[in-house]
Amino acid sequence: MRTYKLTYFNIVGLGGPIRFLLSYGGVEFEDIRIERSNWPEAKPKTPFGQVPTLEIDGKVYYQTLPICRYLAKQFNLLGKSDLDALEIDAAANTVHDLRKMVSLYFFEQDSAEKAKKKETLVTTTLPFYLKRLDDTVKKNGGYFHGGELSYADLFFAAVQHNIKGFMKNDVFEDYPNLKQLIDNVHALPRIAAWLAKSPKTDY
Amino acid sequence: MRTYKLTYFNIVGLGGPIRFLLSYGGVEFEDIRIERSNWPEAKPKTPFGQVPTLEIDGKVYYQTLPICRYLAKQFNLLGKSDLDALEIDAAANTVHDLRKMVSLYFFEQDSAEKAKKKETLVTTTLPFYLKRLDDTVKKNGGYFHGGELSYADLFFAAVQHNIKGFMKNDVFEDYPNLKQLIDNVHALPRIAAWLAKSPKTDY
CATH class of the missing domain: 3.40.30.10 (Glutaredoxin)
Structure with missing residues (x-):
């Protein structure tokens, strides 16, 4: 083993x-x-x-x-074909990028720079990404790709805790498909x- | 087709x-x-x-x-096994991270912040990464993994042009294994x- x-x-x-x-x-x-x-x-x-x-x-x-x-x-969390895997990878990479942007704000030392980064995140980056991610999940039957569980779903359902924590706010509140996905992954036995x-x- | x-x-x-x-x-x-x-x-x-x-x-x-x-x-640029692919992916992701850090400096609008980012890159980040990347290539017979060409090598040999351009300097000059790898990839017919x-x- x-x-x-x-x-x-x-x-x-x-x-x-x-x-x-x-x-x-x-x-x-x-x-x-x-x-x-x-x-x-x-x-x-x-x-x-x-x-x-x-x-x-x-x-x-x-x-x-x-x-x-x-x-x-x-x-077996990579879809059926190489093109499925490409779309699953792309979703996971996108969530990874979003978390990175949030962490660059969170760890910023300069307070003026930090306020600027937060403003950009709250008014632009987060709404832009979360709307598109939510739409993706809606379009794919509750998952990031192909109507079935993939590692992108697990990746998101884990990392969202980190994003919320760094933002000190439930930024997913207005995105029902993302919220449902989080609940569904967390309910897997x-x-x-x-x-x-x-x-x-x-x- | x-x-x-x-x-x-x-x-x-x-x-x-x-x-x-x-x-x-x-x-x-x-x-x-x-x-x-x-x-x-x-x-x-x-x-x-x-x-x-x-x-x-x-x-x-x-x-x-x-x-x-x-x-x-x-x-066929992913090695032989899933664990080969993991190491090849890790090398490509690391080069991607390094390019990202260089691009965050290059596109920085605030001149004081930009100078600070450049200082960190030149004194810390680039030497740290390039030494480790150079050692990896040395240890792996001239490639990033397993003594044979993988997509990590092509990824690096392309992206290095971008890194040099953003830094306005041949930052790879003192890293003979990386330089040789670039030459070898560029010489593929x-x-x-x-x-x-x-x-x-x-x-």
Whole structure:
């Protein structure tokens, strides 16, 4: 049996989707959570100064989306054809981009710059992305692609917690298809079981 | 026969790797280049306000890395196993991240902020990434993974032009393994033929 060891911070963030995928796949994994105070020491030991990393049978892999995609392949969450996979990847990458923009605001140190970034997010970026993402889910029968569950759905349903936390606001409130998708993913038995037992964090 | 229609700006940028992949695959494609002055009109017609997009048999696909990965699959540039593909994806995603950081500097409007971003890139980010990328290529026999050509190599050999252009400097000069990889990819017959006939641009 394969051994999986996830290393990330003690937040949902970008570790969340990997934890969802491993849970969905029904495999055991070690869920290592680095304290921020230990990060300066841990950072140079990662392949490119970043977490999450996933150790599979003793070898360290990095980069969130590639790790998610690898797990998606193992657990049949990539659609039926290569073109299905392309659309599923595109949806996951888009959610990843949106989270990145929110995190660039959240971690901005300069207060004037931070206010400017927030303004752009609230008035432009979030409405633009969320409307299009909501429409995509509506058009695809409640999922991001093809009327069936894919890793893009799990990716979104994990990362949305991080986006809401960073924005200190339920930015998905006015997007009923996205809200329903979150509820549906969270109700999957193995995801529900994971959520019940995993640490509660703000982001 | 499939028809491919790429839409991007008239620069290498993120369109470059897709043009490299289509050329490497030996398929014909339409290479549509939007002028910056036409972008405000074209932007809302794209799926998420961004290019490149790739139309395949009349359907529009989006997101650079997913498009590259799809083409890589068609042209056998994804290694042998799913774990090979994970490492190849991680390398391509890392180069994509680095380009993004360089572009955030390049497009910064505030001059003080721009100077700060450049300082961080030159003293910290670029040396950190380029050393690790160079070591990866050295360790893998001249490629990013597994001693054989993958789409990560084509991705890098295209995008490096954009990074150099934005930095107005050959930032790869002191990294012999990266330089050699660029030369090797550019010497592939179909890539060389593409480079000979494609428009020359600064980025």
